[in-house]
Amino acid sequence: MVVDSIPRAYKKAILVIMDVVIFAAAIWLAFAIRTTSTIPQFNGTYFKLLLIIVAVRIPVFVKLGLYRSFLRFPSERVWLIAAQGMAISTLFIGVALYLADLQGEPRSVLLIEPFVSFFLVLSSRQFLGKQIFKMSSAVAKRERVIIYGAGLAGIQMAHSMRVMEGLKVVSFIDDDPSKWNMLVADIKVYPPSAIARLAEKHNVRRAIIAAPSSSSVDRRKMVFNLRKAGLEYGEMPNFLDIVNGNIKIEDLFHVNAKDLLRRETVEPNRALLKGVVSDSAVMITGAGGSIGSELARQIAALEPSSLVLFDSSEFALYSIDMEVRQMYPQLKVVPVLGSVLNEKLVRTSLEKHKITTVYHAAAYKHVPLVEGNPIEGVRNNVMGTKSVAEACAVTNVKKFVLVSTDKAVRPTNVMGASKRVAELACQAVDKQAQQMQVVDGVLPVPTKFCAVRFGNVLDSAGSVVPLFRKQIAEGGPLTVTHEDVTRYFMTIPEAAQLVIQASAMSDGGEVFLLDMGDPVKVYDLAQRMIDLATRENEREIEIKITGLRPGEKLYEELLVDVSSSQETAHKKIYKSLEGGPSLEIVHEQLQLLSTALNEQTLDAVLDVLQVLVEGYEENSRVTN
Structure with missing residues (x-):
C-alpha cells in the first residue's frame, strides 16, 4: 500500500501540519461563535493567538504520543490522548496569554476554541483512517x-x-x-x-x-x-x-478439506437419508472414530428413535456421546463401551435396545500399523465383523452396513486383505440369513447385509491431510512416499452420507461405492495444501519423497469387476454384486482363520488371506 511506503517522520509531519490548520480554523470558529458573525473582528490578535496555541499544544501532543497512534485504526486511546492534550495545553495557553498580556482577546474564546479543536482533531483522524482503509489495495x-x-x-x-x-x-x-x-x-x-x-x-x-x-x-x-x-x-x-x-x-x-477436492462434493438424496433412519433404533460400532462420529452426527439429525454408540475407546466414546447429547438433548443416546469381538455384549446390546439398523465402522485401518501387527489387525477387522454380522442375523436387525475400503480390491497389504475377507464374511452371513427356517410358525425377517467401499477420507484420523497440516505448521517438509502415488479422495460428510444412503438402497449382498471422479496424485494434494496455506505470504515449503511403505500400492481400485457396476437411485452411487469363493469355502477358511488367530500362527493367517482374497500375495516384510 502507498501509505505504508511513506517514512514515519513524514507521516508525523503531515499530521502536525494538519493540526496547525485545524487550530487556525478552530480559532476562527471560536471568534465567529463568540461574536455571532461569519466575519469576526480579530483586532490583530488572530496570528498571535495561533502562534501561542501551536507553540504550546503541538509539543504537548508529541509528548503524550498522539502522533504515534495508528492512523489507519483510530481507537479510544486517540480520544483519551486528544482530551488530555487539550486540557493540559489549554491550561498552559491561558498562562502564556496572561504573561504575554495579549489585549483584545475575549476570555470566552479560550473556552470555546479547545472544544472546537478537540472535535476537529478527532474528526480528522476518523476521516483519514477511513479513507486510508478504503485505499488499501488488499x-x-x-x-x-x-x-x-x-x-x-x-x-x-x-x-x-x-x-x-x-x-x-x-x-x-x-x-x-x-x-x-x-x-x-x-x-x-x-x-x-x-x-x-x-x-x-x-x-x-x-x-x-x-x-x-x-x-x-x-x-x-x-x-x-x-x-x-x-x-x-x-x-x-x-x-x-x-x-x-x-x-x-x-x-x-485449517485448510478446508473441500478446497482440496478437484471436483464438486456429492450432494445426498435426502429421501434416502431419512428413509432408513427416521424413527428407527440405530447402532454404530466404532462410533468414536472419524467415520463413526460423523455417522453419529448425521444420523442424530435424522431423528432416529434411539442411537447406540459402541466403541472400545473410552475417551472417543465419551467425546462423541457428550457431543451428540448436547446437540440433540431430546434424543435417546446410549454409549456402550466394549469390543466388537465380545459376541455376548454385541448381541445383548442389539436385543436390549431393539436395534433395527447397524453401521459397522469399527476397524483398524492404518496400513503400516496393521502390516506390523497383522494378527490383531485381522482378528479385529474380520472376526469383529463376523461377530457383529452374526449377532444381527439372529436378533431381527433389518439392515447391516459394513464400512469397507478401496484397499480391499486386489490388496497388497494385510489391512486391505482383511477388509475384503470382512466383506466375504458379511456376504456369507447374508446368504445364510436368506435361508432361515420357520421358527414356531414364524419366518424371521432376514437381515440385509451390504458393504460400502470408498477411498481415502480427507481429514480423517491418520490420513495424509492432518499429517500435511502438521508439517506445514512446522515449516515442512511435507513427506510423500512416491511422486506418482494416486488415491481416490472424499470428505468425511460424503463418506457418512454414502454409508447411510447405501443402507436405504440395499437388498442384501451388494457392495456400494461412490463415484469420486478421477484419482488424485498425493504429491499434487501436498502441493495444493502448500499453495492454500501460503497464499497470504511468501513462505516456501518443500516436498520430500520418502519411498513406498510396506504394503503400499501406487494406485487403488474401487471395484473388482468394473463391468458388474449398476446404477442406483443416486446418480453418483453404484453397486456391485461381486462374486468370490463359495459359501462352503468361506466358512471353511473362516474356521481355519479363527484357529490360526487363537494360536497366534501368522503363516496360517496369511495363508487364509491368500485363499480368500483375489490378487493378494503375502508381503515378505509382514511380521507380527
Missing part, C-alpha cells in the same frame, strides 16, 4: 468472516483484525437476545439462527469463536450452530500476536 481481496461472540473479546477481536488485511468482519453472532440487532464496533449483532443466511448473503466460509469465558456446553452449541451452517471455524488468537503481525490467516483456520 481490501478487494479481504475474506469475509463472522465473529461468534459480541462481548468484550469479540469487540477487541473486531478491532484487532483490522490489521489483518486478509480478513473483514461482516457481522457478530451472539446467543444473548439482549444484544441482537445492536451495533457493536459498528458491526451488527445477529442471532445464531441467522448464520446460514448471513453466510450466503456475504459469501462467508469461516467464522471465529470469540468467547473465551464461555462454558464447554455453550461452546459446543456455538460449534454446532456453525457446523450446521456449513462454516469452518477457528479460535480467537492472542491480540498481541495479531498486532505484531505474528498471526496469519492460515494460523486462524
Whole structure:
C-alpha cells in the first residue's frame, strides 16, 4: 500500500501540519461563535493567538504520543490522548496569554476554541483512517468472516483484525437476545439462527469463536450452530500476536478439506437419508472414530428413535456421546463401551435396545500399523465383523452396513486383505440369513447385509491431510512416499452420507461405492495444501519423497469387476454384486482363520488371506 511506503517522520509531519490548520480554523470558529458573525473582528490578535496555541499544544501532543497512534485504526486511546492534550495545553495557553498580556482577546474564546479543536482533531483522524482503509489495495481481496461472540473479546477481536488485511468482519453472532440487532464496533449483532443466511448473503466460509469465558456446553452449541451452517471455524488468537503481525490467516483456520477436492462434493438424496433412519433404533460400532462420529452426527439429525454408540475407546466414546447429547438433548443416546469381538455384549446390546439398523465402522485401518501387527489387525477387522454380522442375523436387525475400503480390491497389504475377507464374511452371513427356517410358525425377517467401499477420507484420523497440516505448521517438509502415488479422495460428510444412503438402497449382498471422479496424485494434494496455506505470504515449503511403505500400492481400485457396476437411485452411487469363493469355502477358511488367530500362527493367517482374497500375495516384510 502507498501509505505504508511513506517514512514515519513524514507521516508525523503531515499530521502536525494538519493540526496547525485545524487550530487556525478552530480559532476562527471560536471568534465567529463568540461574536455571532461569519466575519469576526480579530483586532490583530488572530496570528498571535495561533502562534501561542501551536507553540504550546503541538509539543504537548508529541509528548503524550498522539502522533504515534495508528492512523489507519483510530481507537479510544486517540480520544483519551486528544482530551488530555487539550486540557493540559489549554491550561498552559491561558498562562502564556496572561504573561504575554495579549489585549483584545475575549476570555470566552479560550473556552470555546479547545472544544472546537478537540472535535476537529478527532474528526480528522476518523476521516483519514477511513479513507486510508478504503485505499488499501488488499481490501478487494479481504475474506469475509463472522465473529461468534459480541462481548468484550469479540469487540477487541473486531478491532484487532483490522490489521489483518486478509480478513473483514461482516457481522457478530451472539446467543444473548439482549444484544441482537445492536451495533457493536459498528458491526451488527445477529442471532445464531441467522448464520446460514448471513453466510450466503456475504459469501462467508469461516467464522471465529470469540468467547473465551464461555462454558464447554455453550461452546459446543456455538460449534454446532456453525457446523450446521456449513462454516469452518477457528479460535480467537492472542491480540498481541495479531498486532505484531505474528498471526496469519492460515494460523486462524485449517485448510478446508473441500478446497482440496478437484471436483464438486456429492450432494445426498435426502429421501434416502431419512428413509432408513427416521424413527428407527440405530447402532454404530466404532462410533468414536472419524467415520463413526460423523455417522453419529448425521444420523442424530435424522431423528432416529434411539442411537447406540459402541466403541472400545473410552475417551472417543465419551467425546462423541457428550457431543451428540448436547446437540440433540431430546434424543435417546446410549454409549456402550466394549469390543466388537465380545459376541455376548454385541448381541445383548442389539436385543436390549431393539436395534433395527447397524453401521459397522469399527476397524483398524492404518496400513503400516496393521502390516506390523497383522494378527490383531485381522482378528479385529474380520472376526469383529463376523461377530457383529452374526449377532444381527439372529436378533431381527433389518439392515447391516459394513464400512469397507478401496484397499480391499486386489490388496497388497494385510489391512486391505482383511477388509475384503470382512466383506466375504458379511456376504456369507447374508446368504445364510436368506435361508432361515420357520421358527414356531414364524419366518424371521432376514437381515440385509451390504458393504460400502470408498477411498481415502480427507481429514480423517491418520490420513495424509492432518499429517500435511502438521508439517506445514512446522515449516515442512511435507513427506510423500512416491511422486506418482494416486488415491481416490472424499470428505468425511460424503463418506457418512454414502454409508447411510447405501443402507436405504440395499437388498442384501451388494457392495456400494461412490463415484469420486478421477484419482488424485498425493504429491499434487501436498502441493495444493502448500499453495492454500501460503497464499497470504511468501513462505516456501518443500516436498520430500520418502519411498513406498510396506504394503503400499501406487494406485487403488474401487471395484473388482468394473463391468458388474449398476446404477442406483443416486446418480453418483453404484453397486456391485461381486462374486468370490463359495459359501462352503468361506466358512471353511473362516474356521481355519479363527484357529490360526487363537494360536497366534501368522503363516496360517496369511495363508487364509491368500485363499480368500483375489490378487493378494503375502508381503515378505509382514511380521507380527
